[in-house]
Amino acid sequence: MKKIKLLFFLILSTGIILANPIDKETAKKVAINFMSNRISTSLTVKNVITEELNGQISFYVVNFLEGGWAMVSADNSAVPVLSFNLSGEYKLEDEKPESFIELTTNYKEQIASSKSLKSANGKISKDISTKWNNLLSESKLKSLKSYTPGSPLLDVSGRGHVQWSQDKNNDGGCSPSYNAYCPTGSGSSCDCDRKPAGCGAVVMGQIMWYWQWPQSSSYRTYNWGLMPDELTNSSTTAEGEEVAHLLKDCGDASDMTYWCSGSWTTVNKIEDAFKDKFNYKGVKKHVKNDWDYGSAWEDLLRSEIDNERPVFYRGDKSDLSTSKHFFVLDGYDASDPDYFHFNFGWGYPGNTYNTSFQYLNDITPGSHEYNKNQMAIVGISPTYTELAPDDINIFDVSYSSVTGIKNEEAQQDIALPATGKELTIENGGELILTAGNSITLKPGFHAKVGSEFTAQINPDYTEEMDISVPTWYNAFTPNGDGVNDEFCIDVENANSFEFEAFDRNGIPIFQSAGIITGNTACLWDGSGAYCLEAYACIIRFKNNYGRAVENAYMVSVICGLKSARASNDSLKFYTNEKENFISDIQQQNKEVLFTAYPNPNKGLLNLKFSNHQVNNIKIYNSQGLLCYQVYDIKQPDFVVDISSFVNGIYIISAELENQIITKKIILEK
Numbered sequence: 001m002k003k004i005k006l007l008f009f010l011i012l013s014t015g016i017i018l019a020n021p022i023d024k025e026t027a028k029k030v031a032i033n034f035m036s037n038r039i040s041t042s043l044t045v046k047n048v049i050t051e052e053l054n055g056q057i058s059f060y061v062v063n064f065l066e067g068g069w070a071m072v073s074a075d076n077s078a079v080p081v082l083s084f085n086l087s088g089e090y091k092l093e094d095e096k097p098e099s100f101i102e103l104t105t106n107y108k109e110q111i112a113s114s115k116s117l118k119s120a121n122g123k124i125s126k127d128i129s130t131k132w133n134n135l136l137s138e139s140k141l142k143s144l145k146s147y148t149p150g151s152p153l154l155d156v157s158g159r160g161h162v163q164w165s166q167d168k169n170n171d172g173g174c175s176p177s178y179n180a181y182c183p184t185g186s187g188s189s190c191d192c193d194r195k196p197a198g199c200g201a202v203v204m205g206q207i208m209w210y211w212q213w214p215q216s217s218s219y220r221t222y223n224w225g226l227m228p229d230e231l232t233n234s235s236t237t238a239e240g241e242e243v244a245h246l247l248k249d250c251g252d253a254s255d256m257t258y259w260c261s262g263s264w265t266t267v268n269k270i271e272d273a274f275k276d277k278f279n280y281k282g283v284k285k286h287v288k289n290d291w292d293y294g295s296a297w298e299d300l301l302r303s304e305i306d307n308e309r310p311v312f313y314r315g316d317k318s319d320l321s322t323s324k325h326f327f328v329l330d331g332y333d334a335s336d337p338d339y340f341h342f343n344f345g346w347g348y349p350g351n352t353y354n355t356s357f358q359y360l361n362d363i364t365p366g367s368h369e370y371n372k373n374q375m376a377i378v379g380i381s382p383t384y385t386e387l388a389p390d391d392i393n394i395f396d397v398s399y400s401s402v403t404g405i406k407n408e409e410a411q412q413d414i415a416l417p418a419t420g421k422e423l424t425i426e427n428g429g430e431l432i433l434t435a436g437n438s439i440t441l442k443p444g445f446h447a448k449v450g451s452e453f454t455a456q457i458n459p460d461y462t463e464e465m466d467i468s469v470p471t472w473y474n475a476f477t478p479n480g481d482g483v484n485d486e487f488c489i490d491v492e493n494a495n496s497f498e499f500e501a502f503d504r505n506g507i508p509i510f511q512s513a514g515i516i517t518g519n520t521a522c523l524w525d526g527s528g529a530y531c532l533e534a535y536a537c538i539i540r541f542k543n544n545y546g547r548a549v550e551n552a553y554m555v556s557v558i559c560g561l562k563s564a565r566a567s568n569d570s571l572k573f574y575t576n577e578k579e580n581f582i583s584d585i586q587q588q589n590k591e592v593l594f595t596a597y598p599n600p601n602k603g604l605l606n607l608k609f610s611n612h613q614v615n616n617i618k619i620y621n622s623q624g625l626l627c628y629q630v631y632d633i634k635q636p637d638f639v640v641d642i643s644s645f646v647n648g649i650y651i652i653s654a655e656l657e658n659q660i661i662t663k664k665i666i667l668e669k
Contacts, residue, residue: 020075020076021057021074021075021076022060022072022073022074022075022076024048024050024060026136027048027060027062027072027074028045028048028060028062029135029136030070030072030080030081030132030135030136031045031060031062031070031072031081032045032062033135033136034070034080034081034084034135035064035068035070035084035086037335038084038086038333038335039066039068039086041066042066043064043065043066044064044065044066045062045063045064045065046063046064046065046089047062047063048060048061048062048063049061049063049090049091049092050074051104051107051108052108053108053109053111053112054112056112057074058073058074058107058108058111058112059071059072059073059074059082059107059108059111060072060074061090063089063090067086067087067088067089068084068085068086068087068088069084069085069088069089069090069352070083070084071083071084071090071107073111074111075111076128076129076132077111077128078110078111078128079128079131079359080128080131080132080135081135082107083356083357083358084339084356084357085352085355085356085357087352088352088353089352090352091352094352094353096348096353097344097346097348097353097354100344100346100348100353151331152330152331152341152343152355153210153305153308153309153310153330153331154206154210154310154328154330154343156210156229159229160228160229160230161229161355162206162209162210162229162230162343163229163230163343163345163346163347163354163355164178164202164205164206164209164230164231164243164247164345164347165178165202165345165346165347165348166178166179166196166197166198166199166201166202166263166345166347167179167191167192167194167196167197168191168192168347169230169231169232169233169235169240169347170230170231170232170347170348170349171232171233171234171349172349173232173233174191174192174193175233175240176231176235176237176239176240176241176243176244177191177192177194177231177240177244178197178202178231178243178244178247178347179191179192179194179195179196179197179244179247180192180194180240180241180244181244181245181247181248182194182195182196182197182247182248182251182258182263183195183258185258185260186260187260189260189261190260195258195259195260195263196258196260196262196263197244197247197248197250197251197256197263198251198256198258198262198263198264198265199263199325199326199327199345200250200251200254200256200263200264200265200270200326201247201248201250201251201254201256201263202247202326202345203270203312203313203326203327203328203345204250204253204254204270204273204274204278204312205243205246205247205250206310206328206343206345207310207312207328207380208246208250208278209224209227209229209246210310210330211380211381211382212224213278213279213280213382214278214279214382217249217253217277217278217279218277219245219249219252219253219277220245220249222242222246223242226238226239226242227239227242227243227246228243230347231243249277250273251263251265253273253276253277253278254266254269254270254272254273255269264324267285267312267314267326267375267377268285270312270326270377271283271284271285271377274312274377274380279382279383279546280380280381280382280383280546281383281546281547281548282379282380282381282383282542282543282546282547282548283377283378283379283380283548284377284378284379284540284548284550285375285376285377286300286375286376286377286378286498287373287374287375288374288375288376289374290508291511293508293509293510293511293512293528294511296511296512296513297360298337298338298360299512299513299514300376300378300498300513301329301332301340301360301376301378302332302337303496303497303513303514303515304378304379304496305329305330305331305332306496306515307495307496307515307542307544308544309378309379309380309381309544310328310329310330310380311328311329311330311376311377311378311380312326312328312329312376312377312380313326313327313328313329313342313374313375313376313377314326314373314374314375314376315327315371315372315373315374316372316373324373325344326345327342327343327344327345328342328343328345329341329342329376330342330343332357333357338359338360339357339358339359340357340358340359340360341355341356341357342355342356342357342358343355344356360374378498378542379542379548381542381543381544381545381546382545382546383545383546383547384465384545384546391409391410391411392410392411392412393410393411393412393413393414393415394408394410394413394414394415394416394435395413395414395415395416395418396416396417396418396421397416397417397418397423399423400417400421400422400423400424401423401424401425401426401429402423402424402425402426402429402430402431402451403426403428403429404428404429404430405429405430405432406429406430406431406432407432407434408431408432408433408434409433409434409435410434410435410436411435411436412435412436412437412438413435413437413438413439413440414433414435414438414439414440415438415439415440415442416433416440416441416442416445417442417444417445418442419442420444421444422444422446423444423445423446424445424446424447424448425446425447425448425451425452425453426448426451427448427449427450427451428450428451429448429451429452430451430452430453430454431447431451431452431453431454432453432454432456433453433454433455433456434455434456434457434458435457435458436457436458437457438457439455439456439457441455465493465543465545465547466493466547467491467492467493467494467541467542467543467547467548467549468491468492468493469489469490469491469492469541469549469551486522486523486524486525487522487523487524487525487526488520488521488522488523489520489521489523489539490519490520491516491519491520491521491541492519493543493545493547494516494521494541494542494543494547494549495515495516495542495543495544496513496514496515496516496541496542496543497512497513497514497516497521497523497539497540497541497542498512498513498538498539498540498542499511499512499513499523499524499537499538499539499540500537500538501524501528501529501535501536501537502535502536502537502538503535506536509528509529509535510524510527510528510529512524516541521541523539524537536552537552538550538551538552539551539552594607594608594609594610594654594656594661594663595607595608595663596652596663596665599665599666600665600666600667600668601642601665601666601667601668602643602667602668602669603641603642603643603667603669604639604640604641604642604643605639605640605641605642605652605665606637606638606639607637607638607639607640607652607654608636608637608638609633609636609637609638609654609656610636613656613657614632614633614638614654614655614656615631615632615633615655615656615657616629616630616631616632616633616654616655617629617630617633617638617640617652617653617654617655618652618653618654619640619642619650619651619652619653620650620651620653621645621648621649621650621651627642627645627650628640628642642667643669645667646667647667647668647669648666648667649664649665649666649667650664650665650666650667651663651664652664652665
């Protein structure tokens with residue numbers, strides 16, 4: 001969308017610290033201390049700009065000679081630093097993006113609202129007070145300076161910091177323009193006489209520019225080397241065409257609706273476009289309100305950035321507002337990881353207003369709320385093919401000249417031509433060599449004028465890309481004894497996870513996300529779980545090869561178990577893999593107490609018990625509802641007809657003398 005309004009910055013709640021206005025000297029100290037934790041060089045204040053509303057100072061903008069600026073609230077009822085940038089200079093006289101003007105206007109209105117709300121008791125929240133104290137206390141600052149700030153992912157070494165826009169180029173001209181292939185339009189709101197490309201297309205395009213993927217789509221072949229980090233009046237025609245074509249392809253793929261006032265599509269359509277049109281198969285949309293357990297949402301976003309995957313992000317002004325915007329979340333601040341870095345796709349000259357660090361979860365006071373309906377598309381990475389070349393090495397070819405297009409791929413090494421042979425690329429010919437390890441051109445290799453030659457190393461040819469979750473089981477006993485205190489899963493070729501546990505009403509009781517550094521992912525410490533409950537767990541693993549594996553498991557929590565690895569009154573967790581790999585609950589002599597077979601089952605369930613008294617048998621469905629029970633079982637072999645049950649997962653609970661034993665079966669008729 002072209003016209004946007006957004007805001008992430010204020011937190012206002014009941015508090016315990018007295019509120020006061022902030023003067024210019026205090027603002028300078030806050031800005032210096034804040035930026036010193038993020039820039040390694042010493043800082044000198046260049047100037048301080050004040051922004052006002054109705055004659056009252058709302059915030060200060062402190063510019064530094066070394067580059068960069070910090071926007072500091074003029075009242076300590078708001079967070080200290082509203083926004084900042086590590087480069088550029090904030091100037092009052094600059095022509096700023098309309099969206100940026102609306103953003104700062106909303107800052108002013110909300111600070112005014114916070115002042116009126118605090119006047120009743122003169123207090124501010126402890127959380128905000130802590131942030132101010134940290135930035136004004138030397139002892140606190142010393143500990144903060146040990147952190148190293150992260151860099152925005154879209155600032156790529158050797159390629160630049162991509163800052164595209166929806167219509168005019170970054171110099172404000174129309175030759176070339178970002179919307180050169182969008183539908184024509186007229187009027188003052190249709191720049192370059194064409195409708196804007198749409199913020200969704202710009203975000204998609206910038207993320208694809210970062211990955212330089214795909215090589216081609218159903219629309220065309222892409223020349224990523226001809227796509228600069230920004231279009232200016234001096235950009236070549238070819239550069240402008242490549243970028244504009246890509247943005248129009250993104251619009252077509254996501255079913256963009258074009259208007260002069262702003263082009264728009266939905267997050268769902270963009271998710272589908274990534275997967276179906278551009279071969280980013282591992283993507284998934286998440287809604288912030290569905291990930292509200294603790295810091296799960298922030299952890300999810302940080303795990304994406306930690307694995308160098310930019311995030312497609314959405315924010316609205318209000319639930320029913322037409323002021324919506326898509327942008328890229330491509331980093332977070334190491335000193336305060338709740339500051340996330342955004343690339344807004346505004347395309348103004350320089351980096352002053354196009355990108356900045358912002359808080360995600362600020363609750364704005366009064367009626368001004370500009371962080372509604374936050375959504376993210378995560379797992380965005382190219383879906384590379386598995387070991388595409390059949391040849392391990394290529395040291396010879398059957399031809400001596402290339403007149404058309406030849407493509408040679410090897411998993412390891414290419415060395416051409418063979419000793420004593422000639423290989424010539426003729427005028428109009430093209431030779432493409434791709435290897436996983438090395439490419440060597442030997443004597444006898446020639447390329448004539450008018451030919452093309454490409455040599456590229458693709459380490460992915462030597463990588464295993466598919467994610468695998470080996471058959472596993474877990475006795476999870478979070479009793480603090482240091483043994484099996486967490487619910488962990490073995491997984492191969494994944495670098496991040498998402499985990500959700502739901503109760504029988506479908507309400508999430510625990511969520512987590514993070515990175516995986518080895519082959520084991522520890523997902524749950526038992527938080528939120530109750531005994532004698534069944535929980536549906538959704539686990540999703542991802543990597544940077546476009547792979548994602550998502551499975552749903554039923555996890556039963558049973559108390560009072562005895563086993564070689566679980567003490568009394570511990571929690572026991574089971575999964576729903578289609579094998580009877582769950583360890584039988586055993587006595588210390590490892591005697592098997594009972595078995596249930598076949599599993600999976602088609603309707604007749606055989607239960608076989610050891611020489612123990614069976615007081616009762618109960619069978620629960622995956623929602624924890626009792627489906628069957630019987631008492632005082634006398635015979636060691638017992639058959640239960642479950643053919644009338646619906647297909648699904650069931651938990652068998654057998655009371656044997658002084659303990660309860662559980663097993664899981666799957667009914668597949």
